[in-house]
Amino acid sequence: xxxxxxxxxxxxxxxxxxxxxxxxxxxxxxxxxxxxxxxxxxxxxxxxxxxxxxxxxxxxxxxxxxxxxxxxxxxxxxxxxxxxxxxxxxxxxxxxxxxxxxxxxxxxxxxxxxxxxxxxxxxxxxxxxxxxxxxxxxxxxxxxxxxxxxxxxxxxxxxxxxxxxxxxxxxxxxxxxxxxxxxxxxxxxxxxxxxxxxxxxxxxxxxxxxxxxxxxxxxxxx
Amino acid sequence: xxxxxxxxxxxxxxxxxxxxxxxxxxxxxxxxxxxxxxxxxxxxxxxxxxxxxxxxxxxxxxxxxxxxxxxxxxxxxxxxxxxxxxxxxxxxxxxxxxxxxxxxxxxxxxxxxxx
Numbered sequence: 001x002x003x004x005x006x007x008x009x010x011x012x013x014x015x016x017x018x019x020x021x022x023x024x025x026x027x028x029x030x031x032x033x034x035x036x037x038x039x040x041x042x043x044x045x046x047x048x049x050x051x052x053x054x055x056x057x058x059x060x061x062x063x064x065x066x067x068x069x070x071x072x073x074x075x076x077x078x079x080x081x082x083x084x085x086x087x088x089x090x091x092x093x094x095x096x097x098x099x100x101x102x103x104x105x106x107x108x109x110x111x112x113x114x115x116x117x118x119x120x121x122x123x124x125x126x127x128x129x130x131x132x133x134x135x136x137x138x139x140x141x142x143x144x145x146x147x148x149x150x151x152x153x154x155x156x157x158x159x160x161x162x163x164x165x166x167x168x169x170x171x172x173x174x175x176x177x178x179x180x181x182x183x184x185x186x187x188x189x190x191x192x193x194x195x196x197x198x199x200x201x202x203x204x205x206x207x208x209x210x211x212x213x214x215x216x217x218x219x220x221x222x
Numbered sequence: 223x224x225x226x227x228x229x230x231x232x233x234x235x236x237x238x239x240x241x242x243x244x245x246x247x248x249x250x251x252x253x254x255x256x257x258x259x260x261x262x263x264x265x266x267x268x269x270x271x272x273x274x275x276x277x278x279x280x281x282x283x284x285x286x287x288x289x290x291x292x293x294x295x296x297x298x299x300x301x302x303x304x305x306x307x308x309x310x311x312x313x314x315x316x317x318x319x320x321x322x323x324x325x326x327x328x329x330x331x332x333x334x335x336x337x
Binding site: 002008011129 | 240261309329333335
């Protein structure tokens, strides 16, 4: 006997993501999901980004890692409201699912937050599959990785609304072909905005900060 | 490796779909549709499903996976085509803003019970 089902397997996550979306809307908060492979410099990029946004834009950060509070400790110094999710309590998951975000957002308290940034777990595969109710997704690639990463992990670059190419201060010492990396990103995702920056030296931050400020303003009016 | 979470959701949906009046149900097959752009490794999913289905009516059920091609449509010229490599630029007008039509599915379409 065949039983017809026709259901999306991730429906439970999609329902939770919608709950987050409603909550962010109600609180007038712009939510950004930041993703990358481990070691691409997400945390350092965020530290420098927060310093340039605050106090005009009030920022909350949810940091996902399998273990440790190291990233949250680094981000807290900026004065932003930070909370850490360790997924080892949930089976060492490789991504943040929507239900974890809701509880953390409540914990931060979004009443005095304009921008909520979720620093996802370092992984170019799994986080791309899970909607967390965000308004935009940004993927960070660094020049110490391969130029062909976008071709190897197309879903991540397909779902991103913008990309950051980080650590460009290292380009003189590497064989990394930056124009080819950008070309590969835009092969997978035509017209994807790509910001070439160095979180260490802070070069190239202008266009990235401008893009983010416009996004926040478009949703929140602030 | 999020296939374990996917397998758990899959098992939950399948078990919830078995009519309550059936005594000692035994599922022989689950029919799935998985898009080629979804980040699911088929043998990882099968392996995880074997683990989560142990001791349930789904134990030893076969996962029949239909792979769904990646199809997109150009927002500018409305050309629709199947993407077979990592290049999503419109081959017709080269302009490129594309909308995904298929290829990201992770769906369970039906299950088959033993008579």
